[in-house]
Amino acid sequence: MQFFIEVLIGGLLSGVMYALVALGFVLIYKASGVFNFAQGAMVFFAALSFVGFQEVLPARFGMEAGSAAVFWLSFLLAFATMVVLGIATERIVLRPLVNQPPITLFMATIGLTYVVEGLAQMAWGANVRGLDLGIVDEPIAWLMDDYGIGVSKFDLFAAGAAASLVALLAALFQYTKVGRALRAVADDHQAALSIGIPLQTIWRVVWAVAGFVALVAGMIWGARNGVQFALTFTALKALPVLILGGFTSVPGAIVGGLIIGASEKLAEVYVGPLVGGGIEGWFPYMLALAFLLVRPEGLFGERHIDRV
């Protein structure tokens, strides 16, 4: 039983990390109807920029390595980079493709993935880098001693970061003028345009916010596994989360992430040995697929109504 709980909690917490990446997808899909495959590459780019700035600032400008100032300045610079990337994407890729079918936009974002991956490695090099957030990846002592359940401090921190990010996004959507405009655009592009909401500004904001989410996700994933090219595959991990939760729902991304994370770990531990292991790669997809057969629009997705 202890082991089961440990695996479950470990799975739930890793699910939070999937949810972080899925959030970026949901934001962009909601506001512009673009299925942004480049989100994984953006996570990679953001994390790489952050680490890169952390190296460059002490080396070039004589700032004290490892200080809080370097950390926050790197964070801001990486965020600024993501904003520039988002604006450039909106300007160069999306604007000329307005009114194209969704599959064309999707393909464009796959093209964008290559560009971002190339840019990231060209700017910062392809070496694997460590990223230290100052939180050690070790079990919490009192839980371990009293209940014999190992829960990593780092995972808890990641969960906390995800929770605060979601709270922040919810507040942004619910209580600010920009958030209202975002929701209007997500609801109906043309109606939003006709009452004077600047669509292009909103898209830029959305891409910038998605860049911010990518940065947070990239920092957490990077601290866990090192900042390396494999980060781009986080996008693939986020896709089943996305379809399970529904493309258009922020809570869906979180709940979907938790379900996928937990079931994936449990399946690997309890079912994996029966079939020879390595099922983590496809199990989330099969689970999501089986789930979609019951609810074709995901847990919280908008029900699709066909009108003839």
Place this chain on the structure above:
Amino acid sequence: MLYREAGQFKSSYAEDGRIFPIRQDRIGFALLMLAFGVVVPLLANEYWLKAILTPVLIFSLAAIGLNILTGYAGQLSLGSAAFMAVGAFAAYNFILRVDGMPFLLALALAGLAAALVGVLFGLPSLRIKGFYLAVATLAAQFFIVWVLVKFPWFSNHSSSGVVTAQEVRILGYAFVSPEAKYVLTFAVVAVLALAAKNLVRSATGRAWMAVRDMDVAAQVIGFRLMRTKLLAFAVSSFYCGVAGALYAYTYIGTVEPEGFNLDLSFKILFMIIIGGVGSILGAFLGAAFIVLLPILLDNLVPALFGDALGAGFASNLQLIIFGGLIIFFLIVEPHGLARLWQIAKEKLRLWPFPH
């Protein structure tokens, strides 16, 4: 001036229903077939046959398969490489385990095996639509490759999981030289492409297009959705499976399941997008474009910038150019190269007059 249809009358339904109604097109097409079927294998060098022409043909076949599913029946799939893997490994096992299995029969059986798997993974399409379906097809991509890796029976217990394709032998003639392999590929692809062209012009093809444009409406006017969608999955996977078998037998020779990864699926998707969604010609143009572009960049980037940049920089630059070109093409001509060809033909008919 030469490209005129004046004076060419259609006096029967058969003439009206031709693939090329204009005589100049028929002559041009016959010349093209003659060039690629006879002249090219006689003249082209080994590098061109092995590294460019054969893969272009094989990828065209896979792209036709995906085009049938995505372009005609409207079901977005990201798992085409997995169906190629099924085809490749099915052909390998049929030839390995059945004594005296004729190659062409093995090819057809490989296609059928892939079609069977395709129908299985097509079942969700009856309920799931759009991007949800696209992501669901990723399940096929990861699951099939995992099965092929995990169960060594498929690769005949080869320790590395890599299988070496057996010698291709038809009626006692061994297809060993690049020329022979190219001609074999060409023949198979030509026959299947013709079949595909006729299939999409038939009642089946019209049913697919009706489902693509709006499946509920198609159902209302009496198309059987399940039959139509599953048939599209079956035919599409058949083409991908045959392409996969050819990929193993006439192109690279040794295959492993991981070779049929998501990247390959995306490549095939790129081919139909760049070539033109819903066009058989587009599949060929797209495949040629996607196969040739990296080779061109390989040669062009060092020539333009020299070796000073280093290998890492050059490969990143190639990534950027490749991605950038895809975006560029989507922006400039979202309907693909096939549409450009169509526009060129219309202009040619009127030339030298503007209207």
